[in-house]
Structure formats: C-alpha cells, structure tokens
Amino acid sequence: MADKITSRSQDYSQWYIDLVRSAKLADYSDVRGCMVIRPNGYAIWEKMQAALDRMFKETGHVNAYFPLFIPESYIAREAEHIEGFAPECAVVTHGGGEELAEKLYVRPTSETIIWASYKKWIQSYRDLPILINQWANVVRWEMRTRLFLRTAEFLWQEGHTAHATRQEASEEVLRMIGIYKQFAEEYMAMPVIMGKKTDSEKFAGADETYCIEAMMQDGKALQAGTSHHLGQNFAKAFDCQFQTSEGKLDYVWATSWGVSTRLIGALIMAHSDDRGLVLPPKLATRQVVIIPILRGDKTAVIAEADSIALALNKYGIPAFVDASEQNSPGWKFAEYELQGIPIRIELGPRDIAEKKCIAARRDTLEKTDLALDNTLPLQVSEILRQIQQSLFDKALRFRTENTREATTFEAFKTAVEKGFVIAHWDGTAETETKIKEETKATIRVLPSEDDYISRYNMNEPGICIYSGKPSAQKVIFAKAY
Structure with missing residues (x-):
C-alpha cells in the first residue's frame, strides 16, 4: 500500500526503493548484488521488449543468441575493451570439479564472442551487412547496487552489426540511437536528449559513443541507451577481413548498441509519485481496472462491470474487474494507484441507473463521468491517449524548468x-x-x-x-x- 512509501521530498532514494518493492516490481536476492524481477516488473520489461523487438525487425535486424561464457583469450584481444571491463568481470576458474585450462568470463558484453563468430561467417562484401540483435543477461560485478538501475546481473538487448564501410556503420549507429529516442519518447513518454559522449565517457573499445540522456525527478541524469561506432577495432582484434567489391582485402566495420532493464528504473523515476507507480498506457499490461461498488444488487453491478471489461478488451484495451469482497473499494483504489494502472473505473448501482460510470486518471487523479453506451471504448481510448501525451508534456516541462x-x-x-x-x-x-x-x-x-x-x-x-x-x-x- 502507498503508506509504505517514503515521500520524494523527504528522501528520494528511499522513495524509489520503497516504490519498487511496494509495487512488487522487484526485490533483493540472496545472491549478492542481484535482484529478483517480480511479475509486475517483468510485465513492463515484456512490453518494452515487444515494442523494441518490433522496431529492430522493421529496420532489418534479426535475433540470435551467443554463449554466456567467453574465453579469457578472446576478452584479452581488444586491449582498451578489457581494460574498461576487467574490474567488473566475474570469472569462472573451475568446472566439472576441475580447474579449467582457460578461464571463462561471464558475459559483461558480447563483442568479443560475437566477433569470433563473425570471423567465420564473413569472407566477402556479399556477406555484409550482418544485422544481429541478442536478448540476454549480462554480469558486471558492481560494488554499489540499486534495483533496476545498477545490479550485478541484468537483462538487456545488445545489437552487433558488421558493415563494409565506415559510412554504413555510421548510419547504423545514428539509426539505432534514433530508434532508442523514438521508443523513449513515444512509449515511455520520457523526453531524452540525443548526442555524442566525450572520449572520456565513451564505451571501452569504441571510436565513438552516442547516447540518450533523460532527466529524473530529482534533477539527475540517467543514460537510457547507447549506440557505439566500433570502427575496425574488433575486426582487427579477431582478424576479420573481407574481400571488397574491388577485390581488395579490408577489415570489417562494426557497431554495437543496447538498452537494459535500467529503463524500468528510468520509467519509475520519470513519472511516479508518492502514491506509487505511474505508467504510460503504452507500457501498461493492464490499462483499466473496473471496481464495482457492491451495494444493492451486487449481481447486476458485477454483470455490468464484466460487460464493460469485455467491451474494452474487444476494442484492444486491456481491462479487468476486481469484484473481490475481502478489501474495501478505498483499499482497492489505493492499491491500483500504487500499481500504476492508468485508468480506474468506479461503478455502483446509482451509476448504472444513471447510465454512466466514473473514470479516474492515475496521472492527475482527475475523475470524469463516462456514458455507459457503445461509445465507452472510444471515450476510454481517448483518455489513455491524453494520459500518454500528458506524461510526456509534464516530463518535458520539468526538464526545461530545471x-x-x-x-x-x-x-x-x-x-x-x-x-x-x-x-x-x-x-x-x-x-x-x-x-x-x-x-x-x-x-x-x-x-x-x-x-x-x-x-x-x-x-x-x-x-x-x-x-x-x-x-x-x-x-x-x-x-x-
């Protein structure tokens, strides 16, 4: 319930942790630095994953999967890369009861293991481009962790592409950071600034790094996505050459790009309040909760609530009814505000008699009377659209003012x-x-x-x-x- 949440003004960091745990998004694990993503949190990741996966495939990318374990000799081939990641790496030294002949690094990122495969697959310009994305988990041995934002293990996607020219790779880098910006703004309702990182802040092993940066409600920045121009660095490290259309040999040009479950943390801190989670409708698995006020003819009220849910779901608006009687309507209101359900519909015997219901917006808490007729799905759809836009506008206004x-x-x-x-x-x-x-x-x-x-x-x-x-x-x- 919302009374478990510390206010943002009192302690922003504690507010964040309280919200994550109270809304049942994630919890601490007994494994040091790791988290358990609970069903409510994983549902948000699934929505993000589905939207991003579609956007990647629309731009010609395909999914594959590469090993979790990376031989030490592979990691060591790109000097700047290993220098940047070595302090965060987890290393396997024993397996099957014996010491391994070669240490295996638990994937902190996959450039090296992927380029070992690309060397086998690429001989000619006809084999290019390769546009592969991987949905995976990675391990980085973080010393100070925070749920979703920084954990020893996390989920992400990592794109790894191979190209015949620097120009093609440059276009890919900008295309993908543009997709991240589009996703952040259209789905997360979170305005971001797109641009380049300084050399000091760029990815280890990259020639250039582009990013999107968002402002959280405490005024701090959060890097929400990155896209890297890797030049020919990894191709040279793995001797990945190809025959050009002119018959010459050249090294392949590379990019990599990724976002992670850190986006869930960004979503929370960009929009939520002291009552709990505020979700943009496009990332809400359940967009509408219908709460019958069970007085008088309970059967008739529940039947009408079920009818509303059916109509909304047929229209493509995920809706459900909570007709349980063990908790009061007031308790339910607070609970679904905590969970961030975008719209709450309240329905009692008097409402049915007056052929209306009450819709409460999660973002502003404003209530509106809606007609109980065949226009109801259209009315609800419009409110959802308004919520999505309002959240973006509010976040943009906050960033401008700060x-x-x-x-x-x-x-x-x-x-x-x-x-x-x-x-x-x-x-x-x-x-x-x-x-x-x-x-x-x-x-x-x-x-x-x-x-x-x-x-x-x-x-x-x-x-x-x-x-x-x-x-x-x-x-x-x-x-x-």
Missing part, C-alpha cells in the same frame, strides 16, 4: 545541484576530470539535435567555465545515476 546555463564555475556548482547545466568546456579531458572531482558532475552529452542546439546556441564559441580557455561549444553537465 535546465540552466552557467557562465562561471561558481554559478555552475549551484545550478548542477538542481538539474542539467549548459556550459562551455574547453574540450580537454583534464578539465572534464577536474570538474567531476570537484562537483561529481559529468558531461552527459554533446547534443546532436538541431532544436536543442539552436535553442541554447550550443555551437557558439565562448570561454570554458573552469579553465577560462577558449571553448568551441557548450555541453550538458549533470550529476547522474
């Missing part, structure tokens, strides 16, 4: 405690590191979206807020999860 520009480091230090800060940076890793050490803020993204660039004059030359040296552009700083 994005500030700073021209001095003193102003920057104050502003970055409250949200995103747009400021000039001299382009050096040294300055980037010093700002991070002094404020815990990092450069989240170098925006690539024209509207964002023009609104804040991102490409306007200026002076770095920290070093005082010339700066070619502004960047977005924030504290982050």
Whole structure:
C-alpha cells in the first residue's frame, strides 16, 4: 500500500526503493548484488521488449543468441575493451570439479564472442551487412547496487552489426540511437536528449559513443541507451577481413548498441509519485481496472462491470474487474494507484441507473463521468491517449524548468545541484576530470539535435567555465545515476 512509501521530498532514494518493492516490481536476492524481477516488473520489461523487438525487425535486424561464457583469450584481444571491463568481470576458474585450462568470463558484453563468430561467417562484401540483435543477461560485478538501475546481473538487448564501410556503420549507429529516442519518447513518454559522449565517457573499445540522456525527478541524469561506432577495432582484434567489391582485402566495420532493464528504473523515476507507480498506457499490461461498488444488487453491478471489461478488451484495451469482497473499494483504489494502472473505473448501482460510470486518471487523479453506451471504448481510448501525451508534456516541462546555463564555475556548482547545466568546456579531458572531482558532475552529452542546439546556441564559441580557455561549444553537465 502507498503508506509504505517514503515521500520524494523527504528522501528520494528511499522513495524509489520503497516504490519498487511496494509495487512488487522487484526485490533483493540472496545472491549478492542481484535482484529478483517480480511479475509486475517483468510485465513492463515484456512490453518494452515487444515494442523494441518490433522496431529492430522493421529496420532489418534479426535475433540470435551467443554463449554466456567467453574465453579469457578472446576478452584479452581488444586491449582498451578489457581494460574498461576487467574490474567488473566475474570469472569462472573451475568446472566439472576441475580447474579449467582457460578461464571463462561471464558475459559483461558480447563483442568479443560475437566477433569470433563473425570471423567465420564473413569472407566477402556479399556477406555484409550482418544485422544481429541478442536478448540476454549480462554480469558486471558492481560494488554499489540499486534495483533496476545498477545490479550485478541484468537483462538487456545488445545489437552487433558488421558493415563494409565506415559510412554504413555510421548510419547504423545514428539509426539505432534514433530508434532508442523514438521508443523513449513515444512509449515511455520520457523526453531524452540525443548526442555524442566525450572520449572520456565513451564505451571501452569504441571510436565513438552516442547516447540518450533523460532527466529524473530529482534533477539527475540517467543514460537510457547507447549506440557505439566500433570502427575496425574488433575486426582487427579477431582478424576479420573481407574481400571488397574491388577485390581488395579490408577489415570489417562494426557497431554495437543496447538498452537494459535500467529503463524500468528510468520509467519509475520519470513519472511516479508518492502514491506509487505511474505508467504510460503504452507500457501498461493492464490499462483499466473496473471496481464495482457492491451495494444493492451486487449481481447486476458485477454483470455490468464484466460487460464493460469485455467491451474494452474487444476494442484492444486491456481491462479487468476486481469484484473481490475481502478489501474495501478505498483499499482497492489505493492499491491500483500504487500499481500504476492508468485508468480506474468506479461503478455502483446509482451509476448504472444513471447510465454512466466514473473514470479516474492515475496521472492527475482527475475523475470524469463516462456514458455507459457503445461509445465507452472510444471515450476510454481517448483518455489513455491524453494520459500518454500528458506524461510526456509534464516530463518535458520539468526538464526545461530545471535546465540552466552557467557562465562561471561558481554559478555552475549551484545550478548542477538542481538539474542539467549548459556550459562551455574547453574540450580537454583534464578539465572534464577536474570538474567531476570537484562537483561529481559529468558531461552527459554533446547534443546532436538541431532544436536543442539552436535553442541554447550550443555551437557558439565562448570561454570554458573552469579553465577560462577558449571553448568551441557548450555541453550538458549533470550529476547522474
């Protein structure tokens, strides 16, 4: 129930954990750093997975599966890659009661094991492109964990593609980060900023990393998806060459891209409130709960509730009836608000007599009378559309109100405690590191979206807020999860 949830204003971090556990989305496991994703949480992941899988396949990608275990010799082939992941790796040293001749790494990401296969599959330009996605689990030995946001094991998808030219790979990188942005905004109702990571923040082993960054309700940033241009780095590490159309030999160009169950954490922190979960209708497995007010002729009320549910489900709106009598209507109202059901329909004997029902929106808690006739599915569908759009608009408004520009480091230090800060940076890793050490803020993204660039004059030359040296552009700083 909602009374178990700490308020956001009192303790945002505790509010998040309370909500996740009270809404039965996930729980801690007895295995250190791991979580149990409960049915309510997994249902959200299934909705995300279905939408993303469809979007991937519409752009020509297919699914495959590669081993969980990666030989140590494979991991070691790409030096920058192993350096970036080594501290987080879990390693198997024994199997079948004996010490292994070669250690096996539990998959932290799959570039190396996949490129070992691509070397076997690619001989000619005719074998390209390869556009493969994998739905899998990965293990990264995180020291500090938080449900959904950072756990030792998590679920994700990872795309791995192979191309004949750098240009083709570049187009793939941008196509996929664009798909992530579309998914975040159209399904999660979560506005994101798309752009490039600095060299210090890019993926280990990549030439370039693009990302989408979202603002949570505490003003912190959350990286919601990444797409990496891997150049020819992994092809060279695995000697994966192909014969070009001109008859020459060249190394294959690569990309990788992924999102994870971290998106569930983002969804929670972008929209939810002190009453519990707030779900965008497009990601709600159950969009409508119908609660009969069981007074008078109970049988007639339940029959009408069942009829409404049937009509909504036939229309494609997932609806269900809670006619149980062990809990009061008030308890049910609070429970389904906690679970984030987008619409609650209340129905009693008087409502039936007046040929109407009451619809309560989860996002605003507003109540509306709806006519009990054949237009009801249309009325409910319109409210669901309004909720989806309203959640996006509210989140976008919040981000705009909590994005500030700073021209001095003193102003920057104050502003970055409250949200995103747009400021000039001299382009050096040294300055980037010093700002991070002094404020815990990092450069989240170098925006690539024209509207964002023009609104804040991102490409306007200026002076770095920290070093005082010339700066070619502004960047977005924030504290982050």
